[in-house]
Amino acid sequence: MQALQTQSLRRKLVIISLITTGLTLLLSNLAYMSLEYYLSRHDAQNKLSVLGEVIAKRATTALTFNDYDLLHTNLRTLKADKNIVRGCIYDENQQLAADYRISEQETACPKLLTHLQSSHSNNFSQYFVIRLERAHIGTLYLENSRQDLLNRFNQFMLFSVVILAVAVVLAVFLANQLQEVVVRPMRELSNTLQDIMNKKDYSIRASKESNDELGDLVDLFNGLLGTVEEENASLKTSEERFRKLTALSPVGIFQVDTKQQLQYVNQRWRDIHGMDDPEPSLQEWFDQVHPADLVMVQQTWNRLVVDHKSIALELRLVRRDGSHTWIHLLAGTLHDRSGELLGYLGAISDISELKAAQIQMEHLAFYDPLTGLANRRLFKNRLDKSIKSVLRSGASVALMFLDMDQFKRINDTLGHDAGDILLKEVAVRLNATVRENDTVSRIGGDEFTILLTDVHQTSDVLVVAEKLLRTLAKPIRIKGQDIVTTVSIGITLTPEDSTDVNTLMKNADLAMYRAKELGRNNYQFFSEDMNHSILEHLALEKELKEAIQREQFTLMFQPKISLFDYHITGVETLIRWQHPDKGLIPPDSFIPVAEETGQILEIGDWVLEQSCRQISSLIRDGVLSASTKVAVNLSAKQFTDPDLADRIRNVIDISQIPPQCLELEITESTLMDDVETAIHIMQEVKKTGVSIAIDDFGTGYSSLAYIKRFPIDVLKVDRSFVMDIPQDQNDMAITAAVIAMAHKLSLEVVAEGVETEEQLHFLRRNNCDEGQGYLFSRPLSLGQLHQFLRENEHKRQANNYQI
């Protein structure tokens, strides 16, 4: 059977036919021959039995009477049957009585029955008892030849062989015919298939020649070809679509096989890489990856190759021309239908522009566009990281909060572009002063923060702070002018002061406030006391905001008296805060805060407007003469407000007060901060028609050279010089000199804080023009002022003016 499997179908058919036919014939002939032999032998034995019985009966009488002739005659009847080759009759003594043999060649019957045996092995014999009545009187022996049977058998054998030979020939012929019927269509199918495979033409069909099972097979085969053709067509369409898509795709497509060879790349892929190689390799691709991204790319690629996980990554390529391209790469595994891994398919897109925009956006999100410094967000981020790091390392980090002194004034007077130049220069200087690991940021306006990392002792921070003050104090040349700018610095330390970012920022801010309060251009470390007082400050600021909204302020008026004839020359308006819970709050308690927060501008507007309104009504009512002046205090912030002149004009318009009735009191220290600017502002203010008085004169180290240039009208001698008259000779000398000097400059002189007769006499003796103080009157409400003015006028008219 094994050998059969390697044979052609045609041979198999022939062999199977031959074996089947041969075996069938052989078995049937054998069966038939056996049956025939058995029946013939049975017939011969029957015949021999019948013949033996007849001869034995006939021999009874002859043997009884010892008639041997009759016995021989009896036996000679056996001649009629050619197959009986011997016949022997024995008497009761087993002595041969008569015998017969068909020819002399046959063995003669032995004398004694006991010596009798078959003369030929092919013969068969039979014994018959010869009886008389019941007595055994003799024995008949007959021997029959089988030759006849064998002859018949041989003839049959010969016939069977002939039949078998004919059958085999017939079987071979039929098998050949059968193979033509079965194998030929199959061979045609096979040829058709071979043809299709050679030509790759799935439109070829096998021809159907019969309507049997083979015809069905051809139908099925053609049906299968139809399906294959359809699938092939759709595969071709989809391949064509894929080819077009990849050719037109704005995305670079690539395929890598399991041996890590680049199998396919589209044109866009080449364009992105700037590669012209007809067959670029994966190694060439890896060579193009930016060295800084290489490890990350290899690790990610291994994840795809080893773990078969899809990957997505952004990386830089260094193109052949040296330019950098940012790409986004997506890749995944590619399997066939059975799930077998074919390789990896991926897409890349050029995200350089996107990345540039992203980097720009990130820069905008984390950096100050003007100075390029870190912005508040990035600074807080780094501060947070530093806090975590110092908590681990045990070192310290210092946070500095810097606010430029007088930046607004520079911005307002020289313009915003000058302000920008100044900020940029400050940024450069700050950066140059600290170490590379430290972070400098601009968190808004003129506020900067610095993060000093790795601080081991407070003195380190101190050194940096002093260096910063020195560096920034050097003049900066802007628009042809040397600008000197200073900063106030607040410092807090982590983890000592706090480990919370927002608290640290607040601490440093508070410390910076304190530095400002202490006269600017200095640094202050944060402390809990400071925190407390600044919290109060903040609370006050909040309450002030409400006070402005609800107009909780009121004005007091303090008269100024002519020291020649004691008539009222003017009134100084002094603000009070009518607090709903705390009662009347004096200006010293809230004006500095309002000044710092800028709320003073709103409050100052209100004071100006109310002062002019109320005094103008007094003038209209005839209570005050039209030459009486109303003096309003201006804080430094109000004075440097670029809209000051407009505000004044506006108030004059609203209140209808003559401009010459309004006097602005500006402290000496305000003017001395920046003399040139102060002169410029005063000149602008003077254009409105109002007069200007220098308040608190003598406390601000004024240079006489400057005073000469100031366009002022009045000089108010500070109360501190007047109060010790006549006890303090120095004060008396200074006061006298100031009065004389002012008169030389054609300025009127007002002495503040006149409380005693001695002071009054001294001032009169030294020709001081006017006086103001408790000796004449304390600050009065509007009603009280009304009464005071009436009483004063009565006294004057009665010429009995007595203080």
Ligand SMILES: Nc1nc2c(ncn2[C@@H]2O[C@H](COP(=O)(O)O[C@H]3[C@@H](O)[C@H](n4cnc5c(=O)[nH]c(N)nc54)O[C@@H]3COP(=O)(O)O)[C@@H](O)[C@H]2O)c(=O)[nH]1
């Ligand atoms: N920017 C503004 N500043 C204002 C305004 N109103 C007041 N102020 C300034 O507040 C400071 C304190 O003012 P006040 O508590 O009103 O004190 C004034 C007088 O009450 C006080 N004075 C006057 N005479 C005497 C005296 O004989 N003895 C004595 N002990 N004190 C006296 O002096 C203050 C007025 O001083 P001056 O302004 O220098 O003339 C004060 O600096 C005010 O300027 C405001 O609306 N805006």
